[in-house]
Amino acid sequence: MCEKHNEDFKVFCQEDQTPICVVCHLSRDHREHTVVPIEEAAEDYKDQIRSHLEILKEERDEILSYKSSGENKSQELLKQLETEKQKIVAEFQQLRQFLEGQERLRLAQLEELNKEIEKTGAEYVAKLSEELSSFSSLISEMEQKCQQPASEFLQDIKGTLSRCEREKFQNPVAFSSDLKWRIWESSQRNAPLETIVKEFTDSLSSRQRLDKANVTLDPDTAHPDLILSADRRSVSWGVTGQDLPDNPERFDTTCCVLGCEGFTSGRHYWEVEVEVEGRRGLWAVGVARESVSRKGGISLNPEQGVWAVQCRGDQYWALTSLEQSFPLSPSRGPRRIRVYLDYEQGQVAFFDAGTGDPMVTFPPASFAGERIRPFFRVGHGKCSNLHSLLFRGRGSAGVRLL
Secondary structure, three states, X not given: OOOOOOOOOOEEEOOOOEEEOHHHXXXXXXXXXXXXXXXXXXXXXXXXXXXXXXXXXXXHHHHHHHHHHHHHHHHHHXXXXXXXXXXXXXXXXXXXXXXXXXXXXXXXXXXXXXXXXHHHHHHHHXXXXXXXXXXXXXXXXXXXXXXXXXXXXXXXXXXXXXXXXXOOOOOOOOOOHHHHHHHHHHHHHOOOHHHHHHHHHHHHHHOOOEEEOOOOEOOOOOOOOEEXXXXXXXXXXXXXXXXXXXXXXXXXXXXXXXXXXXXXXXXXXXXXXXXXXXXXXXXXXXXXXXOOOOOOXXXXXXXXXXXXXXXXXXXXXXXXXXXXXXXXXXXXXXXXXXXXXXXXXXXXXXXXXXXXXXXXXXXXXXOOOOOXXXXXXXXXXXXXXXOOEEEOOOOXXXXXXX
């Protein structure tokens, strides 16, 4: 209603853009202005508003799209950040385990050298004491001899002179060159912590220095009594042999199998979790040269091209150039074995992967460019769930292993 004339709004003044009544239209204020019926004006303006609404809705949808895209991108970046966080935590956990293992290994090596030095030093002192006692007795005898009267002194003078003219004392070798070399080698390998950390972190980033090998089994090398799983990550000893071709690569007497992977450079490791069934179970893990004998019985030692830790029942041992035993009870025997290979240094070492404690480090070898492959022997008994490989046995039926 028009407050001035108390009339309904009937028309719309286009100049003032406001609804007015008929009396207002006839008044002096709006007489010259263009007016249209109020309904017609409303429709015109509604059309304009509808056009703006379409544009506003399109812009709102575009903003919603940006918002959704931004949220998705944010979630994606957060996931990437969490993945990177987990990667860093895992790498530093691996670094801690590596450093702890290196500490135990080097302390064990130094303790071994310490015992050998003490033993060698004691033997050296004992030898000198023996020589000193002999010389003291001879000097005392000669001094007493010189106090005797001439007639008594000259009796058996030839024997007296002979005893005086004994061979000149030869100083025994206190520490052999081999022991000195081992001490020097140990000191050289005992690099500063900063160097160890740098080398290890470099290897984590480049994956060229210390690689966790994804080991699979080579069916062409497996003894006929061994059964490989479909994914070639497990092997079991079968009751009866399989009818397999006797190809040159296959072990025909000793129940062994090689890994498909071979290494001619770099530092690598893999882990095996084992479980022996009964005291007659037998297994061995390690590495072997590509040229290792596949036919006939073989001895697991470096001269035969094999570096391995073996277990029968609860007895652990490794064959270096001399036999070395590791008697452990079943409750203390390692269930996870970490095999470590440094090709350039010619080093093969074994660790208890559960504790990081070193088991044995073989003397440095020369691989001379030959391919080195993971090596496994499965005999009477079973081995179960592992990180890189899985062994499963079939009871305790006997099999003759050479």
